[in-house]
Amino acid sequence: MSVAALPPEPEASRGLRPSVRILLAGLPIAALAVAPLAIGTQGGADFAARLLPPSLHHPFGTDPMGRDMAWRTLQGLALSLRIGLLAAALSAGIALVLALLASVSRVTDALVSLVTDAALALPHLVALILVAFAFGGGTGGVVAAVALTHWPRLARILRAELLGVLAMPYVEASRGYGRSRAFIARAHVLPHLLPQLGVGFVLLFPHAILHEAALTFLGFGLEPSRPAIGVLLADAMRSLSAGHWWLGVFPGLALLGLALCFEGLGSTLRRRLDPRGGRS
Numbered sequence: 001m002s003v004a005a006l007p008p009e010p011e012a013s014r015g016l017r018p019s020v021r022i023l024l025a026g027l028p029i030a031a032l033a034v035a036p037l038a039i040g041t042q043g044g045a046d047f048a049a050r051l052l053p054p055s056l057h058h059p060f061g062t063d064p065m066g067r068d069m070a071w072r073t074l075q076g077l078a079l080s081l082r083i084g085l086l087a088a089a090l091s092a093g094i095a096l097v098l099a100l101l102a103s104v105s106r107v108t109d110a111l112v113s114l115v116t117d118a119a120l121a122l123p124h125l126v127a128l129i130l131v132a133f134a135f136g137g138g139t140g141g142v143v144a145a146v147a148l149t150h151w152p153r154l155a156r157i158l159r160a161e162l163l164g165v166l167a168m169p170y171v172e173a174s175r176g177y178g179r180s181r182a183f184i185a186r187a188h189v190l191p192h193l194l195p196q197l198g199v200g201f202v203l204l205f206p207h208a209i210l211h212e213a214a215l216t217f218l219g220f221g222l223e224p225s226r227p228a229i230g231v232l233l234a235d236a237m238r239s240l241s242a243g244h245w246w247l248g249v250f251p252g253l254a255l256l257g258l259a260l261c262f263e264g265l266g267s268t269l270r271r272r273l274d275p276r277g278g279r280s
Contacts, residue, residue, distance in 0.1 A: 061246035088204035090147035099158035203266035206259035
């Protein structure tokens with residue numbers, strides 16, 4: 001029996017349903033978005049409680065100034081979420097504009113391919129640092145660095161999808177019937193591009209938040225006064241040798257968990273929305 005003739009795999013053998021996976025990945029993200037509002041303005045300095053190990057009262061322990069690390073970690077993740085949202089949206093917008101430019105003519109297609117290849121050839125971390133430094137660091141520098149370095153792969157995907165749709169027979173038929181470019185874009189191109197753009201936007205999140213933390217850890221990102229995950233990890237490096245492991249372990253695991261939530265959400269959406277990917 002050929003592979004094509006095999007019966008479809010039973011739904012029960014595929015693990016959790018996509019809707020359940022989306023819910024499991026989306027709930028922590030939604031909870032994180034409202035967590036800083038729910039917990040209020042805790043986290044003030046309390047030198048009598050400095051460097052306490054994890055306990056019921058302080059699940060993530062306290063830092064050298066006696067501030068609750070659980071509160072600071074939630075604040076840092078919420079900050080990473082906001083920065084990732086803005087950076088991923090800008091990066092997805094750049095990718096969409098370049099993909100649309102590539103469909104205008106052969107010349108613009110060649111130019112977009114050249115710019116995309118050049119951007120992919122740059123060492124990623126070096127490009128991030130250079131852009132962040134050029135924009136003066138801080139929140140604006142981090143957003144600019146992430147947005148201007150994360151669009152190439154998504155631009156390639158959107159360009160390939162766009163050119164593939166424009167070569168379809170039904171698009172040629174629409175042109176033959178005298179349909180305008182606006183109608184073709186609205187009726188044929190956008191229904192194919194929007195799912196890819198949405199999934200690409202979600203999948204940009206884990207890269208955005210991880211690179212924001214990396215830039216901040218290296219000193220090119222957010223200000224040290226802000227409770228960013230990169231700041232927490234950089235501060236923890238000074239205390240790890242003294243045995244205060246919780247200062248770096250819990251923020252690092254929380255950042256990894258947030259990135260994995262976005263990765264799982266984006267992967268599930270891609271399998272659900274891509275008609276060629278089938279169900280998972």
